[in-house]
Amino acid sequence: MTDLYVFASIPNQGKTTTALLLEKKLREDGKRVACLQMNKDKMDVCRYLSGGCFHYTLPFEACQSRESFEKWLPKGYDAYILEISYSFSPVGIPFITLFDQVNEVISDGLADSWQKNAETRCRKSWDRHFPGIPVPADLLSLWDLVHQRKMQQVFTKTDGPKGPSVDRNMVLQNPEQFAVEQARPGMIFPVGKKKAIAVGIFPAEYWDIFPGLRWFGMDYAGFMDAVRKDRYDLAVIGGCGAHQLKLRKYPDGIPTVCYQPSVFLDLEYRKVSKPLSTSIRSIYDTIKAGKPGTPLTTEGEPFSGYNNPFWVNRLYKKPEVVWKNGNVVNCNGWLLPQYLIRDGYLEVN
Secondary structure, three states, rough: OOOEEEHHHHHEEEEEHHHHHHHHHHHHHOOEEEEEEEOEEEEEEEHHHHHHOEEEEEEEEEEEEEEHHHHHHOOOOOEEEEEOOOOOOOOOOOHHHHOOOEEEEEEHHHHHHHHHHHHHHHHHHHHOOOOOOOOOOOOOOOHHOOOEEEOOOOOOOOOOOOOEEOOOOOOOHHHHHHHOHHHHOOOOOOOOOOOOOEOOOOHHHHHHHHHEEEEOOHHHHHHHHHHHOOOOOOOEEEEEOOOOOOOOOOOOOOOOEEOOOOHHHOOOOOOOOOOOOOOHEEEEEEEEOOOOOOOOOOOOOOOOOHHHOOOOOOOOOEEEEEEEEEEEEEEEOOOHHHHHOOOOOOOOO
């Protein structure tokens, strides 16, 4: 059994900062640490990778039971740190309910009226993600379900030590007081010998599968020069914030996995246009007990982007999550390489 630290909260409370500081401390203690996140697409991945962390994404099917969860935990680490955002969204809470002990990260100034402050911020978050769409009446209906377990409060932005906390100088205080779970990891990655090249933000699992992978960061021009000049067995094109980016005269001889298909194709981004016709609790129940791919809501409603066999949030209006166009496998969402290998889109050797 291996130590597992679970950090959960609404957005912008300091979860990632706390996780990174703990990862650094555990690594300084001589431990090999894996950082985990629920599927948030490309959000926060750069912060972990720039810190030299081992980063992994957990698909939603991993939240259905502890057994399912542990099947997605990579073997070979001394400790695991899991970051979960629950906000207004029912897609994070099913992970939290797997555990008996959770570290709830709270900005120090919000602690006195935490639930009220959380609701205010969740409403603002809803309006930002789904502008013009009414806020569901049961937005925080899962609050009590989350807080039925031991919630160890972890304060951030404190003026000094305050139990397990992070102060304003970004110093981790009393980490020995963090709540700790135990887990039994079960995932072993296949390892290939292909010469791989990559750019942008993509699932970090590719490094485990192709250890010699060469990453160009966000240098798409340098990546294109290398692809044209050198012989590679595989290219991975990750996403970036430049949605107008196009890669002209891309070589047609190199197998490629692309996480931003708009670099090749003119695609319309998916939009939410209808109010939620079901309850937050109903979506939670579907994720927790339904077969992966079961529709969560009616198309066009919030969370309908997950209506696909992989339960990944679609970026583009195109209904397909993965399709092949010549030498390029296009991914309409944060599709993990384990799925691509399973379904024959990606060859390891």
